Amino acid sequence: NPTNPGTPIYENTTGDARSVYISGNYVYLADGSSGLAVINISNPTNPGTPTYENTTGNAYGVYVSGNYVYLADGSSGLAVINISNPTNPGTPVYEDTTDNARGVYVSGDNAYLADGSSGLAVIDISNPTNPGTPIYKNTTGNTYGVYVSGNYAYLADGSSGLAVIKITVPIAPGTPIYEVTDRSAIKVYVSGDYAYIADFTSGLAVIDISDPTNPGTPFTEDTDGSAYGVYVSGDYAYIADFDSGLAVIDISDPTNPGTPFTEDTDGSAIGVCVSGDYA
Template sequence: VSGNYAYVADYANGLVITDVTDPRNPQEVGHIDTAGHANGVYVSGNHAYIADWLNGLVIVDISDPSSPEKIGHFDTDGGTRGIYVSGDYAYVADTSNGLVIIDVSNPNSPEERGHIDTIYACGVYVSGNYAYIADERNGLVIADVSNPSSPEEVGHIDMGDKAWETFVSEGYAYVADQTNGLVIVDISDSENPEEVGHIDTYSALGVYVSGNYAYVANHVEGLAIIDVSNPSSPGEESYIDTDDLAQGVYVSEGYAYIADQTNGLVIVNVSNPSSPEEVGQIDTGDKACGVYVSGNYAYVADTSNGLVIIDVSNPNSPEERGHIDTIYACGVYVSGNYAYVADLGNGLVIIDVSDPSSPEEIGHFDTDGYAQEVYVSGNYAYIADWLNGLVIVDVSDPRDPKLAGHIDTDGWAHGVYVSGDYAYVADWLNGLVIVDVSDPNNPKLAYDMLWMTFYSVFGM
């Protein structure tokens, strides 16, 4: 998205340009066939740079979005999957051909400047003098690109696949990693975090810790309950299937509330962790991705269906009490009478839920990025804003939220949890980033833990 337009790499259909001035009524305004299969797009100024699979790099003039025009092309030797543009250079993830660096100072005549082999480069992000390469078969490769003509590998982390969510409790971060299962990190020293424990699960996407147990939303495998009384030696206690894809979980007073995508909200009695029992379920309308429980209500971030409020006073018979449309609710946090919704490209939406049957939007803050998750502490909302890093918003007046601070986390911030003076940011390819937020107006990097792909953070 750039300005009022969304630029979509639409595979065999090429580049599609959509006017999103009214997000509720998007209109296609332009299209261009790119000859290959458009896998990725990066917009800079008046140009769109397209990773066009076997057709290499395609450069399109989008100064008139209704009439895009191809002006440049560079054939790479692999299959282009990802692209990032910084300054005069396009960095192309070229699968079996590694990373290709292309000089695009003249978009009409792009030229290769540098190249570095990786096993199977699928994505790339550039920050400062470094390119962070997501390599499907080799984890994260870090290359020094201070001299684009001679890139040099300086670091590598074998990361498995995707770490989706982290729960912070009593000096430990519990990471749900889609390939590696549950990983436990000692964060008692925020400047020197250390992995201390690990247990394989099928496909961990979410985690919540309560007492001696970690409750893992395990995708198609449902809910896994892990004994973490000894963090250095976690052991599986039990497991229960859900009908769809368990993505998020919240535990309260003996019940686990699971955001189960198209199956809605699933409620499991976990008073005996060794023998969990499903007791309730309710369809939420779209794909339940996040859930927060406060009092007798479960607040479900239901993607394009917005925020759904469920009465769970009787967990055996949950009932919808309220609903409010938002653009694309990804995460939700409830504090007092307000629900704070991370609403993707719509930023932060603040909803008065004092009457759960009639929720009302009262505040909004555009975060510039794609709000993935939100955590509220005191008068501040901390937003994981994807490529825009961590955004801190002053919500002392919920009707008039204002920017307090911002920090670029270098990766793709997807999750955040705040404990004391620190915000723990799940920063995708950049791992776990720990930010000192003792002064919310001036957040500072405390530690950057490049050890796996983090996707989300949550804690208590």
């Protein structure tokens, strides 16, 4: 029942869990200075003991595609780890970027990274064991999050809000188009004709992207904390709301988001992912 979230169940990690991705019976965490943490959640009410694979940077973002996990590894750029056996992750392979990689999204043969002051970085991963040289498209803000949908990359671009970049030709990204938000765009999730932004102290911002070349004016719903992460499932947006834990917002009408329902957590919620009946 999204309007009445249950009591949290915890499994601690040795780092600072910043981002989360669920695939099958495992949750993959970008665990800060501890790199990748993998936890068995075949029984979500009793998560397993974490398995780690350390990285040379600080892991901020995570994405799973096939037998590989892709980490936005801060000052080390992109880290690629074989997870064909999730209980024994492989040695990371790196491709550095010019700034600090904070978010990652994989689409087709390319990894798209939110690379801070360098904007968007695109890396060919057709051979995951030998990633290609990054191609960049700078933005006016500091890029923290990225989501790819269709022929466009949507960036959470800090003080510049939402940046939309055409990637029909990934090796030649288009000129960014912007829609400023109230505060600082930290993460972005695209569902249907809307982009959902975790907008720091302004909570959730919803932007019509039915025409990606002309994003609409944001609709905002504030939260009790500071929105650092966002995930959309069905008629609800789930917000990692830092000191306020999880915030759940009805978006059945995206132009009029509902009042948040909150479930506090012991730590500071930075990332969120939904799978089945669990966040």
